[in-house]
Amino acid sequence: MDVVTLGETMALFSPESPGPMRYADRFSARIAGAESNVAIGLSRLGSESGWISRVGNDEFGKKIRAFIRGEGVDVSRVTFDETADTGLFFKEKLSPGEWRVKYYRKGSAASKMKPEDIDESYIAGAKFLHVTGITPALSDSCYESVLTAIDYAKRHNVTVVFDPNVRRKLWPEERARTVLLELSSKADIVLPGMDEAKFLFGEGSPEKLAQRFQEHGPTVVIMKLGKEGAYYLDRDMDGYAEGFSVSEVVDPVGAGDGFSAGFLSGLLDGLDVPEAVQRANAVGAMVTMAAGDVEGLPEKERLLDFMDNREHGDVER
Template identity: 45%
Template sequence: MQSNSKVDVVTLGESMVLFQPIGEKGVKYESLFTKSLAGAESNVSIGLTRLGKKVRWVSKLGKDPFGDFILSTLAGEGVEVSQVIRDEHLPTAVYFKETKSYGDPTVYYYRKNSAASHIHPSDVSMDWLVGAKHLHVTGITPALSESAAAAVRRTMELAKEMGLTISLDPNLRRKLWSEEEARKVLLSLIPLCDVFLPGLEEAEVLVGPQSMEEYGEKFLKMGAKVVALKLGAEGSIGFIEGETVNAAPHVVHQVIDTVGAGDAFAAGFLSVFLDEQDAMTPSSLEKALSRANILGALATQFKGDWEGIPTVDELNALETGKLEVKR
């Protein structure tokens, strides 16, 4: 399927159908579940679209009702899905999320041998990237299979050749691969990215215990032009050559669901980076981090991966102090 439309961002990765228990009994005993869309890259796609950017999401889906649901949901949010590959023989992945009154939600993946896990470098096409300015990928897709990891690398290399900037969120998922495997692959991808978006724990997994300043210095030396280190309730810290910028957290009083917060952070950061990337200054870095902190915090206020991401008008009201957050 051809697409000649211009987009700001291309994202590549697996999306799944998410089932969550309606009641408080948990996955084991609950008989009723809600159905929605989930996936790091599609979360970022929806977030950026709501913030006024044009986004193309690329993946491989089964030719099944779940795949139809994912496409219709993304298209309904304004995300371009013209380059998605459909596979008649492999299924669309699903997963279940169990929210408890303490700690992070527990997730149960059913994505082995999914259509997206079989994406291959031979699937990668210039058509994915035509008309785009930026590519966003995460460490989840390379964790799915060796062919998926190779496809991500090939897409990043092609994006470089075509003059796109690239962002990488490690998005470490220990249920998908070991820390050793993750470290090897992710460290090899950092030199291909312009923006690196690790969390503090992920940074430690990649290069061992360091100070935050040492993390920034190391990742910049590996090739990233901008590093945004997520610090959770402590806000975030950003690094460009010769400069370090701290951004205070956006305070919320109750955390409902942490899943998707990092993706919302990425969408917020990239929405500023895309406008400022030709001359990323300390002031523009601070703006990007502050917006990212707001979106990351808001994502924890909703039981869903992306439903709580604000529109650009809502965000503007928040940034100017004209909208009170009550949840």
């Protein structure tokens, strides 16, 4: 297994027409979850990925597991919960470029995930463990599950990749900062956005904020800068990788997950950090050109064509 990840995936409903959801009478149904987005992105790019989670023993849970399995992701460590339902959320497009999301996930099956759900041998067989700051916010048992997965990864020399993915509505801000900094200190690679970095450390340039993260323990820090690209800081190099322009941003949600998938795919393919960041920028850009969290995730041939046909650059410092 190349990458194992764990977290909640929910059923996603979006009105078919723009505007406030109160006026909607027709919805499209999809699935979405940060960690499964990454797993699917990796699978499409030719890597082996596995996803650990709990879903309700309901139609939404069955839909989620079947869909993710159909994308080539290993779901053998996904458990059906008989006591809790699958989480739901709604995403409305209020105007071009303006989105609003409403979650119905309290007490969901995924929030019941516990350390006993984490198989040490499964983690040990991976090259990377990918975790986010969303999962520990769901419940104390989810927090303990993430720590357990990281401990197993450390025990077996599996590289730990952490995306802070701040969700302020899920938990008190002080608790969020404490846990996110704790997980950052345990990670080998951290993939924050600028808003997340400022939430943890206050104002600063990408360079300064990356240094603050690195002071906490990770070897590699990649600062996601949206359409501007990304800044990377490794032990012996740092620099900027320019973003890729797109003609129209259809849906920005999921771009960060695509970035993570692209970056890990690059490392797995033997690219160095700057090259892997360029690939990450490209995947993130491609995700924004399609509606839905996973619909824009490319297969490798299309990704390489996209990169070849658009200007991009890198400046090492």
